[in-house]
Each structure stands twice: as structure tokens, then as C-alpha cells.
Amino acid sequence: MTSSWLAPILAAIVGYVLGSIPFGLLITRFSGAGDLRQIGSGNIGATNVLRTGRKGLAALTLLFDLAKGAAAVAVGGMIDPAHGPVIGGVMAFIGHCYPVWLRFAGGKGVATMMGVVLALHWPSGLLFAGVWIGALLILRRSSVGGMSAAVSAPIGAWLWGHPQLAQAFAGMAVIVLWRHRANIARLIAGTEPKVGKKG
DSSP: OOOTTHHHHHHHHHHHHHHTOOHHHHHHHHTTSOOGGGSTTOOOSHHHHHTTTOHHHHHHHHHHHHHHHHHHHHHHHHHOTTTHHHHHHHHHHHHHHSOGGGTTOOOOOHHHHHHHHHHHOHHHHHHHHHHHHHHHHHHOOHHHHHHHHHHHHHHHHHHTTOHHHHHHHHHHHHHHHHHTHHHHHHHHHTOOOOTTSOO
């Protein structure tokens, strides 16, 4: 049995390691699409993978980034049933955004956050997905869809009566907004590119 003080630490470490796996970078490199950090925005997420023109690779990146968030919640729960799911999930999200292997220059965290939210509270996860897809289809700007979805998760968790989860989701949402600060500046300036266009 893992001691009570060690279990949360182990869940955090495992979650961070899972989250820090740069699937977008690995998938594009092994497929011959080049170094993702030298393409478009240089981000390692699915939106930038889409700029390679390989929609299948972008979808695969989205799936793997989502899955690693959900996996961190599951593994965290195995290590520490009481606190491990939230700790593992949040740390996976942080690992994706700030991976030590890439000098802490990671992705913006939207897909990984969705995986975490779905695994911790599926109704909030479905709300997240619905807002993300809806905003993306209407406005055709990935940044707006991602930020709107991230903000919707803590609101949903709070309305469904899970204030502690709402706090965890709110913390992740703040980081998502911070990671999108350049996009916010471009949105204000009217220069943010639409999905499918370079920039």
C-alpha cells in the first residue's frame, strides 16, 4: 500500500509525465510532416498540426491529447482513490502546457483539459465539447472555441453541484486563457486567422 502522503505525490508525477508527452510533435515527425515547432504558430497542439494540411494527423493529435488527460485521471485514481483523479488530471494538463522535455514550451491545453473534464465529470465534459464545437462552427476561430469551452467547464461543474471540481476546472481555464493571450491580442486587433488559414 502506498502511504497516504506519498500517493498524491505519485499521482501528480505520473499525471505530469503522461501529460507532457508531446503527441502532436511526435506524430508529425514520425509521419514525415516535419518539426511542428517550425510550422505555423509553432504550437504542438492539433490546431497547428492542421496547418500541415494533414487533417488525419490533426484528428489523431486531438484524440491522443484528450486521451492522455483522461488516462491521467484514471491512473491517478488507482494510485490515490481519494484525491488522485483530480491531482493526476490537473497535473497532466500542466504537463501538456509546460513539458519539461520541451523546455516548458508546450500546447495550449484545450484538448487535454477536455479529456480531464470528461473523465472527472462527463456532463461538464459534454458541455465543454458542445461549446467548443459550436463556437468553432459559428466563428471558425479555434482560439475562441477553445477558450469558450474552457470557461464553460467550471460553470457547468458549479451548476451541477460540484464546487470542488469547479475550482479545479477554473484553475485550468485560467491557464488556457493565459496560453491564448497572443490570440486574444489578435482577436482584439482583428487579425486572428480562421481555421484552415495560415497564421
